[in-house]
Amino acid sequence: MKKVFSTFSPSGWQSVSRLGIALIVALLIGLMAGRVALALAITFGIYSLVQLWNVLRLEFWLRHRRVESPPDISGVWGEVVTIISRIYRRKQYHRARVTGLLREFRRLTTALPEGAVLLGPEHEILWFNRLAGEWLRLRRKRDVGIRIENLVRHPAFVEYLKTGYPTEGALVQDLESDRWLAFNIVRTGTAERQLLMVRDVSEEQQLQSMRKDFVANASHELRSPLTVISGYLDALADDDNLDPTWNTPVLEMRRQAERMRTIIKDLLELSKLESGEHTQGEHPVDMAGMLALLRKEVMALDQHPRDVRLLLESDVLLKGVESELHSVASNLISNAVKYTPPEGEIELRWWVDEAGAHLSVRDTGVGIAEEHIPRLTERFYRVDPGRARSMGGSGLGLAIVKHALQRHDATLQVQSKEGVGSTFTCHFPRSRIIPRSAGALATA
Structure with missing residues (x-):
């Protein structure tokens, strides 16, 4: 109790003093009139009505504080109004700050060269930027709250979303737009929120495809002339009339031709593996x-x-x-x-x-x-x-x-x-x- 009284503000002590003076005056009047209980009851009733009036004014202001000015009340209720006004101003400040940060975040994500989709714990869509909406054909009013695997149904993407493998992300081709999209999930350590990043890698895929086609075609084209060269070199090596001074050069040429044959064979095998071509079953x-x-x-x-x-x-x-x-x-x-x-x-x-x-x-x-x-x-x-x-x-x-x-x-x-x-x-x-x-x- 002592601690409570020691924390009273000046307005609190003022209200306590006023109540004490009112009770002393009521007691004196009651003693003079011989009706002490009645005088005290009337005083408490008037005091309660005043407090009720202050509560009603405070409640009205709280419900209409956007358009109404704070009530002019003295004492403890005035201190309560001041504290509430201070909390409300702080709340408005933080709300304005968060709103500004959110607008800045939206501007930044709009300027990103990648798509971004914020996912909930069940992979439901919480938010996405413009590029993600364009590439994945998402609409805010229609698709927010829907699980993304119900909208992007490619098996590789669904498997990556479920298991997290492969760790480098999922690569998906959009057959409608002929666009290649790479998906990567940024995990925060909890399952509450996940950020799905989407990149358009169509140019990289086209360049890689061109490179693979070039290597495969060049390797195929080199096989025939290399076979002819190797054949002539074998014939020279078996020729007894060949000048002995040519034995070492011919041997080196045969070794280099064999090395080229090995490189071409490996290039063709690598091209087959990279293309995903299955020549036989498992x-x-x-x-x-x-x-x-x-x-x-x-x-x-x-x-x-x-x-x-x-x-x-x-x-x-x-x-x-x-x-x-x-x-x-x-x-x-x-x-x-x-x-x-x-x-x-x-x-x-x-x-x-x-x-x-x-x-x-x-x-x-x-x-x-x-x-x-x-x-x-x-x-x-x-x-x-x-x-x-x-x-x-x-x-x-x-x-x-x-x-x-x-x-x-x-x-x-x-x-x-x-x-x-x-x-x-x-x-x-x-x-x-x-x-x-x-x-x-x-x-x-």
């Missing part, structure tokens, strides 16, 4: 048997590491395209052989765990510096260009591995240290694992 593939054959091929080479171990910890089959999985394994093993010295070793491992199926190729070769690892799967990227060319590599092997793995919902993990060696691991999802008994029934 079937159970015996990865353990494939690795055993590839090891035999390595051991049959004139030069190979002294120790090539094969660790088969599972006999399960893998659902996929056999030629593409063979390309993955052979490219990884070929790289390990090229960059491992004769006294080194290579380990091929195939195993299964709760995460899925895994294929790893570990070597004790020259290793790779950490800054090169993120770019290893780029076309023609070479850690040591001089060494790679001398070994006859095309620079496309890991790019082929990357795209082939993507077509099998798999990922590539690279661990390496200079001077120690490298480990390339392919991770396949459990959905592609087939028990050997079930695989035998499927192929029968």
